Every structure is written in structure tokens, then in C-alpha cells.
Amino acid sequence: MFEKWIYRIVIVLFLTQVLVPFVGLVQFSIQGAGTTPTLSSFQQLIVNPLFSGSLLNSLFLALCTVILSIGIFTPPVWHAYLYAPKVLRVIEAVSFVPFVVPAVVLALAYVQFFSSGLLNLVGTPYLLPFAFALLGMPFYVQVLLNRLRHTDALSLHEAAQSLGATGVYAFMKIQLPLLRSGMINGGLLIFTISIGEFTITQLTTGGSYNTLPLYLMIAFTNNPLEGSAMAVLTLVLAVMGVVAALFFASDKRRRVKGERA
Amino acid sequence: MIYGPLFLFISLFALIPVANVIANSMWARGLTFNFYGQSFSSQYLNAFITTLKVAFWSGLIGLIGGAVVALSLWRSKSTWVTTVISAMSGVLANFAGLPLAVAFMVTFGVSGLVTNALQKFFHFNLSQTGFNLSSSVGLILVYCAFQIPLAVLVLLPAYSSLSEDLEAAALSLGCNVLEYFRRVLIPVLAPSFLGTFSLLFANAFSAYVTAYAIAGGSVNLIPIQIGYLINGNVSLNVGLGNALAVEEMVVLSLSLSLFVLSLRMRKKRRQRVKGGAINV
Amino acid sequence: MLTVEHLEKRFRDHVAVRDFSIRLEPGEFIALLGPSGSGKTTVLRMIAGLLTPSAGTVYIGERNVTNVRPKDRQIGVVFQSYALFPHLTAGENIAFALRLRRVKKNEIRDRVNELLGLMQLPHREHYYPAQMSGGERQRVALARALAFRPPLLLLDEPLSALDAKVRDSLRELLKDVQRQTGVTTLMVTHDQEEALSLADRVIVMQTGEIEQTGTPKEVYHSPATAFVSTFIGVSSAIFVTRADDGIHDVQWCGYSFHYPLHANQRRELAAGGTKLYVRPEAIRLLAHPVTNTEPQGVVVFSMFLGNSTRVRVRMTDDTLLTVDVPSGKLEYTEGDQIYIQIDDPRS
Ligand SMILES: Nc1ncnc2c1ncn2[C@@H]1O[C@H](COP(=O)(O)OP(=O)(O)O)[C@@H](O)[C@H]1O
Ligand SMILES: [Mg+2]
Numbered sequence: 001m002f003e004k005w006i007y008r009i010v011i012v013l014f015l016t017q018v019l020v021p022f023v024g025l026v027q028f029s030i031q032g033a034g035t036t037p038t039l040s041s042f043q044q045l046i047v048n049p050l051f052s053g054s055l056l057n058s059l060f061l062a063l064c065t066v067i068l069s070i071g072i073f074t075p076p077v078w079h080a081y082l083y084a085p086k087v088l089r090v091i092e093a094v095s096f097v098p099f100v101v102p103a104v105v106l107a108l109a110y111v112q113f114f115s116s117g118l119l120n121l122v123g124t125p126y127l128l129p130f131a132f133a134l135l136g137m138p139f140y141v142q143v144l145l146n147r148l149r150h151t152d153a154l155s156l157h158e159a160a161q162s163l164g165a166t167g168v169y170a171f172m173k174i175q176l177p178l179l180r181s182g183m184i185n186g187g188l189l190i191f192t193i194s195i196g197e198f199t200i201t202q203l204t205t206g207g208s209y210n211t212l213p214l215y216l217m218i219a220f221t222n223n224p225l226e227g228s229a230m231a232v233l234t235l236v237l238a239v240m241g242v243v244a245a246l247f248f249a250s251d252k253r254r255r256v257k258g259e260r261a
Numbered sequence: 262m263i264y265g266p267l268f269l270f271i272s273l274f275a276l277i278p279v280a281n282v283i284a285n286s287m288w289a290r291g292l293t294f295n296f297y298g299q300s301f302s303s304q305y306l307n308a309f310i311t312t313l314k315v316a317f318w319s320g321l322i323g324l325i326g327g328a329v330v331a332l333s334l335w336r337s338k339s340t341w342v343t344t345v346i347s348a349m350s351g352v353l354a355n356f357a358g359l360p361l362a363v364a365f366m367v368t369f370g371v372s373g374l375v376t377n378a379l380q381k382f383f384h385f386n387l388s389q390t391g392f393n394l395s396s397s398v399g400l401i402l403v404y405c406a407f408q409i410p411l412a413v414l415v416l417l418p419a420y421s422s423l424s425e426d427l428e429a430a431a432l433s434l435g436c437n438v439l440e441y442f443r444r445v446l447i448p449v450l451a452p453s454f455l456g457t458f459s460l461l462f463a464n465a466f467s468a469y470v471t472a473y474a475i476a477g478g479s480v481n482l483i484p485i486q487i488g489y490l491i492n493g494n495v496s497l498n499v500g501l502g503n504a505l506a507v508e509e510m511v512v513l514s515l516s517l518s519l520f521v522l523s524l525r526m527r528k529k530r531r532q533r534v535k536g537g538a539i540n541v
Numbered sequence: 542m543l544t545v546e547h548l549e550k551r552f553r554d555h556v557a558v559r560d561f562s563i564r565l566e567p568g569e570f571i572a573l574l575g576p577s578g579s580g581k582t583t584v585l586r587m588i589a590g591l592l593t594p595s596a597g598t599v600y601i602g603e604r605n606v607t608n609v610r611p612k613d614r615q616i617g618v619v620f621q622s623y624a625l626f627p628h629l630t631a632g633e634n635i636a637f638a639l640r641l642r643r644v645k646k647n648e649i650r651d652r653v654n655e656l657l658g659l660m661q662l663p664h665r666e667h668y669y670p671a672q673m674s675g676g677e678r679q680r681v682a683l684a685r686a687l688a689f690r691p692p693l694l695l696l697d698e699p700l701s702a703l704d705a706k707v708r709d710s711l712r713e714l715l716k717d718v719q720r721q722t723g724v725t726t727l728m729v730t731h732d733q734e735e736a737l738s739l740a741d742r743v744i745v746m747q748t749g750e751i752e753q754t755g756t757p758k759e760v761y762h763s764p765a766t767a768f769v770s771t772f773i774g775v776s777s778a779i780f781v782t783r784a785d786d787g788i789h790d791v792q793w794c795g796y797s798f799h800y801p802l803h804a805n806q807r808r809e810l811a812a813g814g815t816k817l818y819v820r821p822e823a824i825r826l827l828a829h830p831v832t833n834t835e836p837q838g839v840v841v842f843s844m845f846l847g848n849s850t851r852v853r854v855r856m857t858d859d860t861l862l863t864v865d866v867p868s869g870k871l872e873y874t875e876g877d878q879i880y881i882q883i884d885d886p887r888s
Binding site: 027 | 267273279282406410438470488492
């Protein structure tokens with residue numbers, strides 16, 4: 001049918017628009033300006049100690065951020081959801097701060113506020129996990145809340161308490177397993193955000209701490225071939241992250257079905 | 262108390278530093294609006310206008326493109342194509358940033374894929390036409406690469422929330438498909454379109470990485486100017502940076518209000534009268 | 542007015558509707574009755590042109606419209622979900638089809654007011670659908686479908702989303718409106734009471750096929766198949782042969798009586814015997830036999846229902862009969878020995 005064909009053409013155009021830069025990137029990373037394809041840019045990258053150093057730094061930072069986020073955000077969101085809907089509204093509103101305060105402004109604020117006295121942290125990487133956690137907060141809170149709403153945590157909790165479980169026991173045995181998938185999905189989002197963060201890292205550390213995006217920028221400026229190889233690797237990582245999240249999501253659905261059967 | 266760490270975190274890493282910025286934007290040994298005055302002088306006023314322009318056009322193109330693509334996905338009813346494109350859009354909209362900028366630079370660069378292809382198949386020399394990625398137009402082009410996917414992600418659920426009976430009703434009353442789009446689908450989804458636009462606008466207005474990587478110094482944008490002030494590329498004037506930051510936050514708050522307004526409109530239409538509130 | 546011939550719809554290898562043929566005379570009100578999933582909506586959508594049939598033809602008058610777009614069929618459709626346009630007020634919803642047809646402004650206004658009056662909605666013109674109750678929305682949907690004076694009206698479960706009280710009053714309104722406008726109407730429903738009370742003719746459907754077509758009285762009193770007898774009301778199945786007294790229609794356990802028979806049943810009777818589905822109110826209980834031919838049984842169960850008492854009787858040949866005894870008559874309790882008579886529901 002005529003209408004169907006228009007939709008197909010639109011979808012193909014969209015795919016072209018999306019894929020052209022990436023095909024261009026991959027092609028450039030293996031061919032450069034020359035004519036013979038080679039993987040040498042990838043080889044160079046892998047043996048480069050600066051690259052592996054920045055990779056380790058990024059992974060470490062991301063891990064710290066994930067732990068920090070799970071620790072700071074999970075208990076209050078859970079508790080407010082069950083017992084204090086008004087506080088929950090405040091938490092939700094506050095979690096949207098990054099939408100009004102973009103990364104550049106946050107960096108400017110940090111550079112001034114953390115530049116003296118006890119909290120003289122500008123130029124060090126110690127601020128970064130907190131900053132990344134703040135940037136990821138809206139996503140993490142929403143994922144967790146979706147999970148809580150989806151499973152009707154409230155009635156489960158009340159049922160457990162009516163059966164005589166104490167608050168702590170009910171939390172450990174019933175709520176924690178229930179929150180686990182929310183924590184994994186939210187954590188994955190935080191991880192991906194942390195791995196890719198550039199603005200605050202560059203502006204608050206002044207380049208003293210090398211992370212993947214920072215090194216990508218430097219590498220691309222010095223040697224576009226190496227930079228584009230690295231961009232390819234970063235994108236592959238991001239795609240893997242999203243596929244993993246999708247996998248977790250589908251796994252969850254299967255388990256729910258099993259429970260009902 | 263269980264909320265202690267969270268509110269300490271929020272205060273220390275968001276509220277107090279930001280309040281400090283606002284205070285410092287109008288305080289230098291006494292109340293002053295000099296910094297705001299400077300921020301509306303030629304160079305910074307230009308930056309403001311350029312940023313608005315880039316955010317507006319990339320938001321509008323992103324909205325229209327995303328609306329058309331999401332509509333096509335929704336109407337073609339293929340679940341697996343939708344899943345694949347949603348996953349792709351998720352990567353592009355949220356995590357691409359710097360790699361995306363790099364991809365555009367090499368693809369449109371001197372020996373990039375697009376440049377070569379245009380030369381080879383159309384004997385068209387891209388660089389001779391004066392086209393340059395590091396210009397407002399180039400930046401809008403690159404922004405669209407994440408704005409359109411973001412719009413697709415946001416609008417897909419809006420389309421699927423439309424009842425199929427609505428279309429059936431319109432057709433039986435005498436619409437053809439285009440009239441259905443114009444008279445029913447677009448007005449019904451107008452709040453969603455408005456919300457999506459405000460999201461895209463805010464997204465582009467605060468974008469830093471892509472602009473920094475692609476345009477660097479050659480396009481005058483507010484986030485880039487703030488970054489320069491922090492890095493000390495410009496004779497350090499923290500007060501001016503603060504004023505620019507406050508202005509940026511004001512614009513973002515306005516677009517967030519627009520978003521909240523669109524949510525309200527959506528809710529109002531869906532609202533159901535329960536019990537006998539407005540019964541006969 | 543509407544003729545449908547051998548309509549069929551397949552979804553992949555699943556047949557939703559097969560060999561569906563009907564004919565509606567002008568001004569007729571027909572109900573398509575069947576359980577959920579029996580293919581009623583599918584039939585309706587094919588007639589409206591919203592779904593392409595796998596086979597078969599649809600005529601409106603003499604015109605073959607099988608491949609005509611919905612907009613050119615001029616059929617009013619009312620959906621179960623109302624499908625009102627949420628961005629338009631009640632008045633604008635009703636005016637929608639007229640605006641599309643570029644009717645003059647003052648004519649539109651008159652028509653909208655006329656319909657609002659007819660639907661008893663005078664003060665709702667400027668309300669949005671979200672501000673109205675379910676019953677009001679359904680009336681707006683009906684007015685919207687009638688606004689352009691379509692010769693044919695299709696209703697998909699128009700009352701089933703409403704609560705009982707509103708449903709009753711809307712049922713009367715619907716009947717009134719249909720009579721006043723004289724629009725030929727095909728209504729889909731799974732509610733037998735709705736079908737029997739509103740329609741001139743009822744089509745009973747199951748798993749995509751027509752089981753029986755007839756007036757409400759016909760399908761109620763002489764269901765053609767076991768499915769129809771159980772889907773519409775309650776009945777007891779008994780196996781009857783041709784009465785040998787030459788007066789009555791049928792005979793059961795030596796007892797002859799009159800009962801309306803369906804054509805199929807008459808054919809089967811000629812060939813030996815047939816199953817008869819007897820309604821509970823057609824059976825009368827007697828403490829003593831009148832003619833000495835009445836079959837005998839024992840009351841095994843009784844339940845008070847308000848205006849009647851439902852009694853279950855086990856006959857000597859082990860057949861179970863369900864009987865409704867009007868309240869105020871003689872009461873029976875479990876274990877009572879009784880005799881039964883079967884009345885002709887036509888008399
Ligand atoms: N779009 C569709 N795709 C596949 N199967 C369908 C579709 N629409 C209806 N069916 C199937 O056709 C049968 C009849 O459906 P329907 O006409 O909606 O029944 P009713 O209206 O009587 O409840 C059902 O078994 C249903 O599952
Ligand atoms: Mg149905």
C-alpha cells in the first residue's frame with residue numbers, strides 16, 4: 001500500500017541519517033586518509049599506556065559513582081515511597097536539578113565553591129563521583145520508582161509486616177530482592193553516564209586527571225586516526241551497555257511470567 | 262535519619278554551590294548589576310542569541326523529524342524494527358556526545374566519507390561551497406543527530422497511547438488519513454509535541470561537549486563562553502561567568518515550566534470524571 | 542438497505558469470521574449477539590470499511606462497497622470506547638462530520654442543537670469529553686454518528702461500559718432515537734437482554750459463524766442449537782418425538798404438547814426425533830396429574846429469586862428440568878413428588 005511505503009522510506013532515511021556518521025567513523029578509523037584498510041590504529045591504542053591509564057581511571061570513577069548513588073539514593077527513595085509520599089515529591093523535584101543546572105554551570109559553581117578551606121577539591125578527581133551521581137540522579141530515581149510502582153511494594157511490605165516480620169527483616173528479605181533489578185538497571189545508567197562524562201571532568205580537574213572522554217579529545221587532536229579508533233571503541237561500549245540493559249529488562253519479564261505460572 | 266545523607270549531598274553538591282553562583286552574580290563588595298550589564302554587551306549578547314537560535318532550530322527540526330520517524334514506526338506496526346530503533350536512539354540520545362562529534366568531524370572532514378562520496382558521485386566539492394561543520398548551521402546538523410533520536414524515544418509512547426478507535430471514528434465520519442492526522446492526531450498530541458520541543462530546546466541550549474569538540478572557538482555559544490571563563494582562556498571574570506550561568510538557568514527553568522505545563526495539559530485531557538461529580 | 546454476502550476474515554491462520562451473510566431492510570434494528578471473541582466487532586468493522594474482508598461482498602443498497610473507503614460509505618459508527626475526540630467539546634464532536642462536509646455554519650448549529658435536544662444533553666455543548674460522565678459521552682458519540690444523517694448506523698456494544706442504571710435509561714433512549722430517526726441499525730452486543738429488548742431481529746453468533754437468525758421471540762422460545770439455548774437464558778433439553786395423537790406437535794415420555802419448532806427441528810422430528818430446549822417459565826408443576834399422561838418427578842433443589850422460585854426437578858427417566866414457579870403460587874420443597882405440564886409459549 002502507498003501509505004506503508006512512505007513509512008518505510010522514512011525509516012530508511014532515518015537509518016541512513018543515523019548510520020552515515022558511524023560508517024564514516026569506522027571507515028576512517030581503519031583506513032585513515034590512505035587507501036589500504038588496517039587495524040593499526042586500534043593496535044596503537046591498546047598498547048598506549050595513556051589509553052589504558054585513562055580506561056582504568058574511568059572504570060574506577062564509574063564504579064565509585066555507582067556505589068555512591070546506590071548508597072545515597074536507594075534507602076531514602078524506598079523509605080519515602082512507603083511511608084512519606086510528601087518527602088517523595090520533594091526528592092523527585094530535587095532530582096530534576098540537573099535539568100535546570102547544566103554541567104557547565106555546575107562546573108562553574110564547583111570551581112568557586114570548592115576552591116578554598118576545608119573543601120579545597122578543585123583540581124582533584126574527588127569531586128567527580130558526587131557530580132556524576134548528581135547528573136545521574138533523575139534517571140536512577142525514576143528507574144527505582146518505576147520498579148517500586150510496578151511491583152506494588154507497599155502492599156507486599158504491609159503483608160510481610162502483618163505476618164509479623166519486623167521492619168529490618170522485611171526490608172532485607174522482601175524489599176531488597178525486589179529492588180535489586182531496579183538497582184542494577186539504574187546502576188547501569190549511572191555507569192554509562194559516568195564513563196562518558198566530559199564537561200565537569202575537564203572543567204574542574206583542569207586536565208590533571210585523565211579519563212576516557214578526556215583522552216579521546218586529546219588523542220583526536222593529536223592523531224585523528226587514534227582518536228577515531230577510540231570513538232569506535234567508546235560507542236561499542238555504549239551499545240553493549242544498552243543491549244545489556246535491554247537483556248536485563250527482558251529477563252525480568254520472563255521471571256515475572258514464571259512467577260505467575 | 263534515613264534522609265540525612267541524601268539532603269546533605271543535595272545541599273553540598275547542588276543547592277549551596279548554585280546559590281553561591283547566584284549570589285556572586287550580583288555581589289562584588291556590595292550589590293551590583295555590572296556583571297549582567299557586561300553579559301548583555303555585544304560579544305555575550307551575540308552568544309546568547311546564537312545559542313537560542315541553535316537550540317530553537319535544532320529543537321524544531323528534531324521535533325519534526327522525530328515526530329515523522331516515530332509516526333512511521335508506530336504506523337508500520339513492526340515490533341522488532343521499533344525495538345532496534347529504540348535501542349539505537351537510546352545510545353545516540355543519551356550516550357553519544359563526544360564520539361558522535363568525532364564521527365561527524367571525520368565523516369565531513371577533508372577525506373571523510375561524505376566529502377569523498379559527494380566528490381566522486383556528484384562532482385560536488387563540499388569545502389568549496391563554504392560549508393563548515395564549525396558554524397551555526399553545521400552545529401545544528403550535528404545536534405540533530407541526537408535530537409531526532411531523543412524525540413523518537415519521547416514520542417513513541419505518546420503515539421502508542423492513542424486509541425485505534427479514534428482513527429476508526431475519524432475515518433467513519435468522513436476523514437481520509439491526512440485529514441485524520443491534521444484534525445485529530447496532531448491536535449490530540451499537541452501537548453506531547455510541545456513537551457518534546459521544550460525538552461529538545463533545553464538539551465541543545467545546555468549542550469557543551471559537542472559544541473566544544475566541533476566548533477571550539479568558532480561558534481559563539483553561552484556554554485562555551487562559561488567554559489572559557491572557567492578555564493581562564495579569557496581574562497578571568499568570575500562575576501560575568503556567574504551572570505551568564507544565571508541567565509542560562511533562567512532559560513532552562515522557562516523551558517522546564519513549558520514541559521510541566523504540557524504534562525498538565527495531557528493529564529487534564531485524560532482525566533476521568535469519577536462517581537457523580539459532574540453527572541446529570 | 543445493507544446486504545452482506547459470504548463475508549470472511551482470517552487473521553493469519555485464525556478464522557475470526559466465516560461465511561457471514563445478512564440482509565437489513567430499511568428502518569430495521571438488528572442485534573448481533575454473541576459471546577466475547579465470537580467475531581462481532583470484526584463483522585462490524587468490515588461493514589464500516591475499517592477492516593478489509595478476506596472474502597465476501599458488502600452492498601449498501603445496490604452499490605457494492607466492498608472496496609470503498611470508509612469515508613465514502615456514509616455509515617455512522619458508535620464505538621464501545623466512545624472514541625470521542627478529547628480536544629473537542631461535545632458540540633464540536635457532534636459538528637465534526639458536518640464541518641468535514643463543509644455544511645453552512647448556521648445549519649451546523651441548528652443540527653447540533655437538535656441532536657443535543659434529542660439526546661437530552663442541552664447543557665453539555667461546551668463540555669470536553671473528560672468533563673462528562675460515561676452515559677453523557679456515549680450519548681455524544683451517538684449524536685456525532687447521527688449528525689450527517691447516515692442511512693446506516695453501526696453500534697459496537699454501545700451500553701456495556703456503563704453501570705446498570707445508566708444502561709437502562711440509555712437503552713430506552715436508544716430505542717426512541719432509532720424510532721424517531723428511522724435509521725437502519727446494526728448493533729453488536731454480548732448482552733442477551735439488550736438484544737432481545739431492542740432489536741426487531743437478532744442474529745446469534747459463535748466462533749465466527751451465525752448460529753441462528755430470528756425475531757427476539759423466535760430465538761428465545763425456539764433456539765435452533767444447544768449453544769443458542771444456553772447462551773440466551775436458561776433451558777432444559779429434552780428429547781422429543783412426533784406426537785402420535787395427531788393433535789399436538791411433540792411427545793415426551795408419553796406426554797404430548799404444543800411447542801414452537803425451528804425448521805431444523807421439524808426436519809429432525811420427521812426423521813425420528815429432536816432435542817427441544819424448554820424455557821423454565823414454560824414448565825408448570827402440578828401436585829396431581831390432570832390427564833394421567835403428565836410425567837412424574839422429584840424436586841431436588843429450590844432457590845428463591847424474588848419474583849419467582851427456581852426449582853430443579855429430576856424426572857423418572859433421570860432428565861433434569863429447570864422450572865421457574867411464580868412467587869405466590871404453591872411452594873415446593875426438596876423431596877416433593879410432582880407432575881409437570883409444558884405450556885406453549887405462543888399462547
Ligand atoms: N487484529 C487482529 N489480529 C488478530 N486477531 C484478531 C484481531 N482482531 C480480532 N482478532 C481475533 O478475532 C476474534 C474475534 O474478535 P472480535 O471480533 O473482536 O470479537 P468480539 O467483538 O465478538 O468480542 C478473536 O478471537 C480475536 O482474538
Ligand atoms: Mg468486540
